[in-house]
């Protein structure tokens with residue numbers, strides 16, 4: 075079992091995050107990336123047919139393809155709709171969410187009754203961005219207030235190397251101990267942000283992380299991601315886990331039981347169980 079050691083526990087309590095390298099093997103990423111490629115293929119095929127071509131840019135590399143497809147067919151074609159944000163409910167994604175190496179770490183923070191939380195995202199941060207679209211925020215504000223005390227932990231997982239140049243995560247170390255801040259709403263995007271005067275005056279940690287690594291962080295940690303000034307897409311997945319016996323703050327959407335001692339027979343075995351729960355919710 076890969077548990078956090080005492081030093082990592084102390085660091086997590088103090089800083090509100092941990093940068094972990096070499097946590098997720100390639101064989102876990104490959105099916106996720108294959109699922110994303112398949113979703114892009116579907117979207118690109120639909121868009122290309124409308125444009126009278128059948129070019130889906132299939133030979134392009136993963137970290138360029140969606141950008142090229144959007145350039146060809148326009149953002150309005152929404153080619154990424156089958157994979158972005160909460161669309162990726164696939165076997166590959168389920169394999170990542172239930173990777174024992176991740177669940178062991180999660181268990182050492184929130185205990186053995188683990189719900190894969192309904193709030194998750196697959197994000198493509200597009201190249202050539204001058205201003206980041208993800209500003210300072212705390213993830214907990216996106217959940218109903220009844221989840222404020224629910225033991226919960228977040229994981230941010232890059233599918234490509236995340237660097238300062240392509241907009242890796244930035245965090246305010248220790249900010250999870252400074253309370254929930256007021257958040258405004260950013261125009262029509264639905265995204266929330268904290269204004270500069272409400273930010274604690276502590277230093278910002280820029281957190282580059284190579285593919286295979288992840289950032290484990292507290293749901294109250296103030297974080298953002300920088301602009302993507304590179305020429306490639308910064309793909310990432312963010313997921314959360316919460317104590318399965320406590321409110322998720324998203325009662326209308328279902329997560330799935332990822333590990334449990336008390337309710338072992340209810341643990342989701344495949345992504346089909348997850349889909350079934352989503353339909354029932």
Ligand SMILES: O=C(O)CCC(=O)C(=O)O
Pocket residue numbers: 197199208213230297298299310312
């Ligand atoms: O992926 C990003 O750019 C930002 C992710 C984020 O803010 C989150 O995981 O809450």
